Amino acid sequence: ExxxxxxxxxxxxxxxxxxxxxxxxxxxxxIEPSVRLRLAVDYDVEDWLRVAYKGICRRRCFPTSQDLSLIPSSRIVNVFRIRETL
Missing domain, CATH: 1.10.287 (Helix Hairpins)
Incomplete structure (x- = not known):
């Protein structure tokens, strides 16, 4: 932290x-993928976006409410779109 x-x-x-x-x-x-995604968006860390999305979307379980609270709302749709393609 x-x-x-x-x-x-x-x-x-x-x-x-x-x-x-x-x-x-x-x-x-x-770093938890949802935290990494939040940091990537908040601080313009482009290199982390792909890694964070992969980490979130490749999990077998659905993102938790804690994960979703960390992910910017504009990015949640992307998470679900990517999960659908996997």
Missing amino acids: EWSLVLDTSYRWQSPWMRRLALKRLDENY
Whole structure:
């Protein structure tokens, strides 16, 4: 969670080096796909979008209410569309 705060700070301060460090540290640890998707959308981390969608959509179980609360509403439709194609 600390590194997501660093990512937030780097975004607000427009600090590329701080952003790179935060993304590297976050990538070193497991992040729930729904959390990864939220961070990707909130902080424009394009590289994480595909990974996050895959992680959410490849689960056998339906996304939980906690997952859905983290996913931006504009992206929930994408999750269900992708799940239908798998």
